[in-house]
Amino acid sequence: MMRYLAFAASILLLLLSLTLALHWPGWWWGAGAFGALVVLGCWDMLQRRSTLRRNYPLLAHFRYGLESVGPEMRQYFIEGDTAEVPFSRQQRSLVYQRAKGVLDMVPFGSQKGVYSIDYEWLNHSMVPQHVESHDFRIVIGEAAAQPYSASVFNISAMSFGSLSANAVRALNEGARRGGFYHDTGEGSISPYHREPGGDLVWEIGSGYFGCRDAHGRFSEEKFAENAASPQVKMVELKLSQGAKPGHGGGLPAAKGSAEISATRGGPMGQDCVSPASHSAFSTPLELLQFVARMRELSGGKPAGFKLAIGHPWEWFGIAKAMQESGVLPDFIVVDGAEGGTGAAPAEFIDHVGVPMHEALMLVHNTLVGLNLRERIRLGAAGRITSGFDIARTIALGADWCNSARGFMFALGCIQSQSCHNDRCPTGVATQNPSRWKHLDVADKANRVHLFHDNTLKALRDLLGASGLTHPEQLGPEHIIRRVSPTEVRSLAALYNFLQPGELLAEVPRHAVFRNFWQDARSDSFVPPDTVLRLRDTRVR
DSSP, rough: OOGHHHHHHHHHHHHHHHHHTOGOOOOHHHHHHHHHHHHHHHHHOSSSSOOHHHSTTTTHHHHHHHHTTTTHHIIIIIIITTTSSSSSSHHHHHHHHHHHTTOOOSSSSSSOOOOOOTEEOOOOSOOOOOOOOOOOOEOOOOTTTSSSEEEEEEEEEBBTTTBOOOHHHHHHHHHHTOOEEEEEOOOOOOOOHHHHHOOOEEEEEETOTTTTTSEEEEEEEHHHHHHHHEEEEEEESSSSSSSSSSEEEEEEEGGGOOOHHHHTOOOOSOOOOOOOSSSHHHHHHHHHHHHHHHHTTTOOOOOEEOOOOSSHHHHHHHHOOOOOOOOOSSSEEEETTTTOOOOOOHHHHHHHOOOHHHHHHHHHHHHHHHTTTTGGGEEESSSSSSSHHHHHHTTOOOEEEESSSHHHHHHHHHHHHHHTTTTTTTTSSSOOOHTTTTHHHHHHHHHHHHHHHHHHHHHHHHHHHHOOGGGGOOOGGGGGEEETTTEEEEEHSSOOOOOTTTTHHHHHHOOOHHHHHTOOOOOOOOOOOHHHHHHHHHEE
């Protein structure tokens, strides 16, 4: 039968090699090779774990081999330039070009379908402006004792442990050269963050890494000690992340090194767990009090929180707590569901959480409706790699943008999607020293700096073409989106924008506010009565 052909051929070739080896000793190598194939084929037929191998001895291994290189084959030979899976070749090429400082011009017209639904563009002006500087900055925490002047484009949260030592070094050195910040991720501040001296935003997750006691609870003393570092410019409480909101995470004991253990404050030989929820607070009011305490313990540095939006009433509870208590964060970072991570369950990556555009709009609208928007800065993250991505995100309501995977591409990431198995081919997302030690820190730091610099130059040119001089002047009226082959809308027309103070004065027009705002609670994340009544109605 054909399915045994490879196995039968190996047996025949083994016998032939043995016969020839009796006369010509050089054939013994052939006998050894074919003998190994025969042994493998016999094992395939005797083992019971794989039916495919039992039915197709030897041949099954060719199938597994081709399957293992399938993603690479599709990426290199089949995938289109504009197919976003999750980043298109066009997006990656733009980052590589800007990171290397080479020509990033495009010949012969756009590859995008300008009459395709969801195509977007920035309207230009008949009186374009000449913008001299591309170092666009905003002040975060103006009322804090130590406000921070941040670039409008920064490195999003990625932990040491997820990224390699040399990747962290290169990112931070690039941030130092370019004058932008590097978010530590919830894995805390490692020696490799401190070594170059670039600006840090210290992210505190539910595992309280870097500021935890022996029982995994928040330690004010350890937090104050780390937050006092001049390198730490802001402190950020992570409520959830875009790739796996509501899930939590953990570093298995087998992957934990002595360095990671020392950085995170967890014992060697034990899983380093980041729970799905925080133990330091349990209500919206307590959350805000915790953020205020972080600001106090850090010596007056800007303090805020990052979240991926889920149930709208929970976010409304936080907003109501701000309104009622007067306790405000200095900033909020909105992480979209399109955000990436080293590893997350497939269902969470594909089907949990609100995408960044809608999440940002909800947070922005809520703060506008409470007359709080001018007092709280908004950052946003979610698949941002270009000047246009930054412009669109700011037009939707953000003050600044963060990017994780964009800066990974600047480090040399090729989107092999091996972040979770410690076999990253470029040494970016691995703890295997035989891989990450080959990542040249000086070269990659320069690329990180150049990617940031050239992306902001592109943003500058976009602003000038639109007759603007600073990203803060961007509004939803500047971005146009095609909604059908014959219709286009500005983002101002597509989205419902609340008027200043609208939530204080009347029942809002927007459906999500109309349904959930009134019953949201500042003292509890429990679903409001309206949700419970709807649930009861469905059950009956």
